Amino acid sequence: MADSARRRARQRPGERRTQLIGIGLEMLTTRPLHQITIDEVAAKAGISRSLLFHYFPTKRDYYAEVVRAGSRRLLRATRGDGSASIDTLVDGFLDFIERRHEPYIALFRSAGADDWVHEIFRDTRAALTDQVLTALAIEQPSELVRAAVGAWLAYAEELALDWAQHHTGSRERIHALLTGALDHIVRLAR
Amino acid sequence: MADSARRRARQRPGERRTQLIGIGLEMLTTRPLHQITIDEVAAKAGISRSLLFHYFPTKRDYYAEVVRAGSRRLLRATRGDGSASIDTLVDGFLDFIERRHEPYIALFRSAGADDWVHEIFRDTRAALTDQVLTALAIEQPSELVRAAVGAWLAYAEELALDWAQHHTGSRERIHALLTGALDHIVRLAR
DNA sequence: ATCGCTATTGAGCAATGCTCGATAAATACA
DNA sequence: TGTATTTATCGAGCATTGCTCAATAGCGAT
Structure with a gap:
């Protein structure tokens, strides 16, 4: 973990969203939808749980966008x-x-x-x-x-x-x- | 809640199992499987969560039996x-x-x-x-x-x-x- | 009556969805 | 260049829920 990883890496909203949805789609190939936890998605994205809830008000909303994609x-x-x-x-x-x-x-x-x-x-x-x-x-x-x-x-x-x-x-x-x-x-x- | 309901109403294992599975089947008509919580099943059966885990080692085992039925x-x-x-x-x-x-x-x-x-x-x-x-x-x-x-x-x-x-x-x-x-x-x- | 078996419970742990106030990184403006 | 504003981001903490474990109490057998 270099400096750039440790300090807050602020991204533009659009890219974050697509990144998160992409992670969801990728995870979907491994396991069924409802076994994907917010914690894991956040960890894979290198962000905190809270941030995911900033972009998607609820877990369902997140799931829905992933499925739609x-x-x-x-x-x-x-x-x-x-x-x-x-x-x-x-x-x-x-x-x-x-x-x-x-x-x-x-x-x-x-x-x-x-x-x-x-x-x-x-x-x-x-x-x-x-x-x-x-x-x-x-x-x-x-x-x-x-x-x-x-x-x-x-x-x-x-x-x-x-x-x-x-x-x-x-x-x-x-x-x-x-x-x-x-x-x-x-x-x-x- | 009369006395009989308040005090422990001990039942025979077989009947408890079928009762619990019946409750699961009934609940399945209302909502999807994974939205059925152990708490609710237990409450509807008038027993504690722990007892359900006594009969079904895991939530999945319970689900499985319900679906099988x-x-x-x-x-x-x-x-x-x-x-x-x-x-x-x-x-x-x-x-x-x-x-x-x-x-x-x-x-x-x-x-x-x-x-x-x-x-x-x-x-x-x-x-x-x-x-x-x-x-x-x-x-x-x-x-x-x-x-x-x-x-x-x-x-x-x-x-x-x-x-x-x-x-x-x-x-x-x-x-x-x-x-x-x-x-x-x-x-x-x- | 008493003993043993086990059906049953309650307290408590860990994971997880979710909230909220605080912080820091960009951006706008002077 | 410096200050103010916005907001992307985090950390702490709450409630629910799946699950464990030791303790208790109802039932049958002796």
């Missing part, structure tokens, strides 16, 4: 140029899962932890549903179609994660299992 | 006489969700909370997968088929819960959306 990453990964076909969308999803299934698992396994987390996931899934509906060129989906596509996302998540972890089947087969099921489901739900 | 209920509800068709199985599932979707949500939304909870859910889902495979008369499923059916369960869960909460579509349509998708998925995965 993680969700944003997923949405960015699947969203192509906007006019993506279902195949490209599924490809993007599989790419994301293949590369980052650990953080993804950790992140989305925290889904049930609390109401506020769950709401963030609802939003994320709703956005994904929109992407899928757009890719399928479905203009005005009925409630049932939306629900069916949302449920298909759960199916896709589960299957892709299992594939990424246990290498069940080739990527092509998984891809076919995803698009095939989606096609069928949407046709049934119309 | 909840899972057992679901398995009992879907398991017919053993030689059930897929239709009866899905019917049982929908019945269960229709009647008890609140506790079911609360229960299964706790899935990601921690590794040990997640393992219990893996077991439960594996058992459900077996039921489905039996109903489909699939003797020796490949890894891919198992994975696909497991993922279908996630789809079924999501769709059924959405239906129970928002009444999206008639029960018949949901039923068709479930069995139809399962049929298609299994055919693709073979």
Whole structure:
């Protein structure tokens, strides 16, 4: 610990916030959300507990921002140029899962932890549903179609994660299992 | 608080355990798992914190038993006489969700909370997968088929819960959306 | 009645979320 | 350059909560 570390290293608020959220995202790859303690985050950032509460009024607020940041990453990964076909969308999803299934698992396994987390996931899934509906060129989906596509996302998540972890089947087969099921489901739900 | 309540009311271990687990299950309908505090459970049971730790060495052990009890209920509800068709199985599932979707949500939304909870859910889902495979008369499923059916369960869960909460579509349509998708998925995965 | 087993308790410790007043590092202004 | 203002940062301390341990009291067996 040199001088610079010992004395107060004042940073600009924006950078502190992003630093703290980054630490949270990193920790999420190791353990479930609610096992991340403020003490540890603060220690890793080299600041005091109190400072974290200066930036995030409550632990939940901090968690929420971390989860939101993680969700944003997923949405960015699947969203192509906007006019993506279902195949490209599924490809993007599989790419994301293949590369980052650990953080993804950790992140989305925290889904049930609390109401506020769950709401963030609802939003994320709703956005994904929109992407899928757009890719399928479905203009005005009925409630049932939306629900069916949302449920298909759960199916896709589960299957892709299992594939990424246990290498069940080739990527092509998984891809076919995803698009095939989606096609069928949407046709049934119309 | 009469005399009988004030003085130590000694109970037999078995009954205490089931009482405590029952309280846990009841509380699960109100809030997510990890928001249930030992203090509150003990208070509701009219005992001291220490006693709860006498029966369950750790809070996690207590949680685990509560979740296990909840899972057992679901398995009992879907398991017919053993030689059930897929239709009866899905019917049982929908019945269960229709009647008890609140506790079911609360229960299964706790899935990601921690590794040990997640393992219990893996077991439960594996058992459900077996039921489905039996109903489909699939003797020796490949890894891919198992994975696909497991993922279908996630789809079924999501769709059924959405239906129970928002009444999206008639029960018949949901039923068709479930069995139809399962049929298609299994055919693709073979 | 008495003894032994154990269900049950209360006091207390450590970790953790959170509050509050004080301090020091930047910045603005003279 | 020097002073004032703002605010990023800290340390001490409180309440809750998971958990331990020694002591107590209800029940069955002798």
